[in-house]
Each structure stands twice: as C-alpha cells, then as structure tokens.
Amino acid sequence: MNVDWISHLLFGLTLSAILLKDRSRGKMALVAAASLLPDLDILWYHRSGLHSPLVLLILALLPAIRNRAFFAPILTGFLSHSALDIFLFDNSNHAIKDLANQVVANESMAQSIEASITNYIAADGIMLFYPFSSEKYSITLSEGNYTIIAGFIAAAAVFTLVWLYFKEYRRR
Numbered sequence: 001m002n003v004d005w006i007s008h009l010l011f012g013l014t015l016s017a018i019l020l021k022d023r024s025r026g027k028m029a030l031v032a033a034a035s036l037l038p039d040l041d042i043l044w045y046h047r048s049g050l051h052s053p054l055v056l057l058i059l060a061l062l063p064a065i066r067n068r069a070f071f072a073p074i075l076t077g078f079l080s081h082s083a084l085d086i087f088l089f090d091n092s093n094h095a096i097k098d099l100a101n102q103v104v105a106n107e108s109m110a111q112s113i114e115a116s117i118t119n120y121i122a123a124d125g126i127m128l129f130y131p132f133s134s135e136k137y138s139i140t141l142s143e144g145n146y147t148i149i150a151g152f153i154a155a156a157a158v159f160t161l162v163w164l165y166f167k168e169y170r171r172r
Ligand SMILES: [Zn+2]
Pocket: 038, 039, 047, 051, 081, 085
C-alpha cells in the first residue's frame, strides 16, 4: 500500500514550512500543487519516470526560467512526493482489512475493500535513477513503523498549521 494524497499534501507542506524562507500563501499553494502532481502518472502508468527525482528536478527548472521564485517551492513539493513514495507499507497482517472491518463490521465486505485498495494503489517503490535506470527502489515499513511515521507526519503538520496561524495573527 502506498501513501495517499492527504499524506503527500501534509508532508509537502510540513517540509516546506521547515525548509523555505518564503512561506506566503501563494508559495504554499505552489508546494501543495507540486506535492500532488507526480501522481498524475496514474493516468498512464503509476510510479513512472514522473516520480524520479531527476525528472522532477528538470520539471521544477522549467517554470523557474520565467520566475526564479517558483523553483524552491515547486522542487520541495516534488521531492517530498518522491521521498514519501519510496516507503511501502507491509500489509501482510491485513491491517487494512481490520481497519475496514471496524467501519463496516462485515468480514467479507472488509476483505473486498482491502482487495480493491491494494489493487488500486499497488506500488513497488519509485524509479530513483530514471532515466539512467528503470529499476525501482523502496523501503518497506512494518505496520508498527508505519504508524509511528504517520503519527509523526500528522503531528508535524498540526504543529506547522498552528505556527503558521500564529505568525499570520501577529502580523495583524
Ligand atoms: Zn506517487
């Protein structure tokens, strides 16, 4: 199972809150868009070269030709996506099914929910060195690790939002 788009959004925004000096609303919107864009390849072949750091670097350079200020936020959004997609979630203990079962309280329905989720977002890492190599690289997380990382991302995102809010508030 790979990481969903909400995690991509949160991770991108969190990372840019740490890394970028200019955190205006416009720049954060750029980061948000860029953190989701690599998954457009779901339209033709998911986890294609569009997830490769080198390809994304070149794509971030193109708008920077017109305006250099675009470069940092777009690159941050792009690379946060790649970084997160390297991680795979080990579902061998059927955590998805258990979770679904808690919601629908129906074993066979939970099973088919799990099957469709794992089919839909079946992932095997990213092409880290594309176009030089099409080999995919990944880091598999056990369920315990995944919870820790998901918790960390959520906590960092909440912290970031609160901090941005107070920064804005003080300016008034
Ligand atoms: Zn992706």
